[in-house]
Amino acid sequence: MSLRIAIIGGGTAGWMTANLLAHRWGAGKARITLVEAPEIATIGVGEGSTPTLKRFFEILGIAEAEWMPACCATYKAGIRFRGWSPASGVAQYSHPFLTQIDLHTEEAFTLNCRNRRLGLDVPTAPGDFLLAGVLAAQGKAPLAPDHFPFRMEYGYHFDATLLGQFLRDQALARGVSHRQGRVQDILRDDEGAIAAVMTDRAGPIEADWFVDCTGFAALLMRGALDVPFAGFRDNLFNDAAVMLPTPSAASIPVETTATALSHGWAWSIPLTSRNGNGYVYSRDFLSADAAEQELRAALGLRESPVEARHLTFQTGQLVRHWERNCLAVGLAQGFVEPLEATALHLVLNTVDLFMDHLERGRFTPQYRDAFNAVITDRVERVRDYIVAHYKLNTRDDSDYWRANRDNGHLSDPLLHILDTWFRRGDLVALLEQQPELSHFASASWHCLMAGYGAFPPLAEVQREDVDFYRSRDLARFLDGCSLNFPSHGDALAQMKKVAA
Numbered sequence: 001m002s003l004r005i006a007i008i009g010g011g012t013a014g015w016m017t018a019n020l021l022a023h024r025w026g027a028g029k030a031r032i033t034l035v036e037a038p039e040i041a042t043i044g045v046g047e048g049s050t051p052t053l054k055r056f057f058e059i060l061g062i063a064e065a066e067w068m069p070a071c072c073a074t075y076k077a078g079i080r081f082r083g084w085s086p087a088s089g090v091a092q093y094s095h096p097f098l099t100q101i102d103l104h105t106e107e108a109f110t111l112n113c114r115n116r117r118l119g120l121d122v123p124t125a126p127g128d129f130l131l132a133g134v135l136a137a138q139g140k141a142p143l144a145p146d147h148f149p150f151r152m153e154y155g156y157h158f159d160a161t162l163l164g165q166f167l168r169d170q171a172l173a174r175g176v177s178h179r180q181g182r183v184q185d186i187l188r189d190d191e192g193a194i195a196a197v198m199t200d201r202a203g204p205i206e207a208d209w210f211v212d213c214t215g216f217a218a219l220l221m222r223g224a225l226d227v228p229f230a231g232f233r234d235n236l237f238n239d240a241a242v243m244l245p246t247p248s249a250a251s252i253p254v255e256t257t258a259t260a261l262s263h264g265w266a267w268s269i270p271l272t273s274r275n276g277n278g279y280v281y282s283r284d285f286l287s288a289d290a291a292e293q294e295l296r297a298a299l300g301l302r303e304s305p306v307e308a309r310h311l312t313f314q315t316g317q318l319v320r321h322w323e324r325n326c327l328a329v330g331l332a333q334g335f336v337e338p339l340e341a342t343a344l345h346l347v348l349n350t351v352d353l354f355m356d357h358l359e360r361g362r363f364t365p366q367y368r369d370a371f372n373a374v375i376t377d378r379v380e381r382v383r384d385y386i387v388a389h390y391k392l393n394t395r396d397d398s399d400y401w402r403a404n405r406d407n408g409h410l411s412d413p414l415l416h417i418l419d420t421w422f423r424r425g426d427l428v429a430l431l432e433q434q435p436e437l438s439h440f441a442s443a444s445w446h447c448l449m450a451g452y453g454a455f456p457p458l459a460e461v462q463r464e465d466v467d468f469y470r471s472r473d474l475a476r477f478l479d480g481c482s483l484n485f486p487s488h489g490d491a492l493a494q495m496k497k498v499a500a
Contacts, residue, residue: 003030003363006205008183008197008220009213010036012160013330013347015167016056017211020351022174023060034171035197035205037182047160047269047276048076048256048341051097051153052348062170065498071162072273075141075254075488076155077132079340081451083260087394088453093125094255095447096132099142100150105129106443110428113446117424119459124450130443136254141491145484155341157256157269157276179205183214186224193324194224209358210326216313218332225323229334231316234409235387237285237400238264238337242292243278243309246299254488258339260393261294262286263400267338272492280337283312285400313337317379320372324365327354334379339386346382350375381439384414385448391418392452413437421449 005021007014018034025032057067067073078096098106109129112122127133132154135142142154172178181199189195197205197220212220221227233239249270257268264281279295286294292308295301317334321327328334329350336342353374357367387410395401410418416437420430431442438445449455486494 002028003209004207005030005032005209005211006197006207007032007034007211007213008036008205009215009330009332010034010164010168011213011215011330012164012167012344013332014211014213015164015171016344016347017213017329017351018171018176019060019167019174020056020348021355022171022176024355026175031177032171032175033177033179033205033207035179035181035183035199035202038180039182047271048157048267048338049155050341050345051155052345053156054154056344056348060170065495067163067166068156068158068492069272069496069499070166071158072271073156073158073163074252074270074272074492075143076157076256077136077142077254078127078256080136080255080257081260081389082257083395084258084265084389085392085394085452085454087396088455090451090453093447093451094127094133094136095444095451096127096130096136097142097153097155098441098443099131099153102130102443105131109450110442110446113450114424114426116450116455117421119456121458124455126447126450130447135485138485139251139254139488140485141254141488143486143491157271159271159273181205183219186220188224191324192225194220194326208325212326212328212332213330215331216335218318218328220326221318221323221328221332225326227323227328228319229314229316230319231314232336232383233315235383235407235411236315236337236390237282237404238280239314240283240288240291240310240312241278241280241338242288242295243276243311244292244295244299244301244304244306246275246277246301248272248274252488252492256341259298260395260401261298262398263291265339266295266298280339282400285398285403315383317376319376321350321375322354322365322368322371333375336379336383336386339389340382342382346379349378377436378439380411381413381437384411384417385438385440385444387414388418388448392448392454394452417445421445421454 007018014034018032021032078094080092080094082092112124115122116124127137132142142152144152179202181202183197184200185198186194187196194210210220212218252270259266263286264279266279269276277299279291281291288310313335315335315337318328321333330347353371357371361367390404391407393401393405420427427445428442431438
């Protein structure tokens with residue numbers, strides 16, 4: 001008899017899970033059912049991704065020309081941060097996604113960062129060293145010509161509602177059963193595992209394994225199984241967001257923009273159908289009305305009749321992501337915040353690792369503790385990287401930013417990384433020797449530190465050849481190789497033609 005798996009809740013996380021399970025355990029190994037209440041709307045926040053989403057579609061064998069036009073998607077070469085560290089003299093910086101070709105320039109970048117920490121006046125802007133940064137500055141899509149010998153990595157911007165619908169259709173084509181109903185009760189067996197989920201329209205849903213994709217409510221994990229929640233309130237102050245759409249720009253950028261405002265930051269996510277905008281802030285420092293007015297002012301929408309959407313959230317994660325016969329995925333397992341677009345990255349990581357550990361244990365909970373330790377650590381290390389964005393800020397225009405800079409609730413791994421950097425140590429070697437300190441590569445930490453201008457004052461140094469410290473001119477390199485990356489607009493237009 002095949003394994004029975006019930007996913008409770010839809011949205012992007014639920015349907016991603018359904019597709020991954022069906023892809024690996026379809027063909028008679030598992031019967032997968034997803035139950036959702038259509039009247040419960042998806043959050044619709046987090047409409048950007050890391051390159052992990054590219055890997056997700058590659059695993060499923062779904063071409064960009066098939067899904068991107070259906071989801072109003074655009075390419076994402078990285079994130080542009082504006083106004084986070086004005087006192088350092090850095091008004092903005094680009095944090096590009098790393099590509100395979102960056103192996104040839106990353107060493108020059110890290111060398112310059114180390115020399116700048118020694119007081120030398122050398123260039124350290126991440127976007128000047130990494131290919132995706134050069135492409136973003138030129139408005140080009142990260143799509144290399146066929147003869148390009150290096151693998152390109154990039155993320156996407158997408159309409160979250162449309163992506164959920166697209167993934168639903170893909171899952172149904174893979175044999176996933178779809179039921180509609182709202183959870184009314186959850187029954188447990190004599191050993192405490194979930195036996196069935198009672199719904200108002202779909203009746204009782206019985207399964208061997210359950211996946212909780214019920215969002216912030218976490219109806220199965222926090223509700224029925226009473227799994228504790230470990231909050232990140234001491235590390236991350238933000239707990240609310242307000243959203244306002246605007247029309248798409250004539251020229252669609254290849255980056256997400258994260259702009260620091262008075263008590264938080266605003267995202268700008270470019271889609272082909274609209275531009276998604278939002279303001280993430282802390283209610284301890286700013287009211288919802290004031291946040292909406294500040295966002296409207298930033299977007300030039302003070303008198304606009306467009307209605308804003310407000311939501312609140314709690315940062316943190318479940319103490320255990322796998323409890324008895326239930327796995328939490330997506331917002332049900334926890335939430336860091338959308339600054340680095342890691343939500344879907346963690347969904348794929350969670351489901352992949354769960355399947356690995358379950359198979360290894362012959363579909364028993366033998367390796368449940370090992371799984372929980374890995375996922376908990378990954379979420380904490382993602383949190384550390386995001387906390388560093390706030391800790392290192394040099395704004396002085398509000399109590400919010402000063403409180404973030406003065407925040408002393410930092411993990412030991414984060415303290416170790418910051419200590420190595422500011423003591424002019426070798427951060428590359430540290431993370432190679434102790435990879436458990438970070439979920440992010442050393443290049444990402446160098447992008448963050450250099451982007452913030454987190455360096456000591458310049459020294460009076462004489463040097464014979466300043467060009468030795470200069471980055472390679474990637475734009476000239478690309479021209480010399482006759483590599484014609486398409487413009488972002490041309491790439492999207494061509495994709496629509498292919499899809500049609």
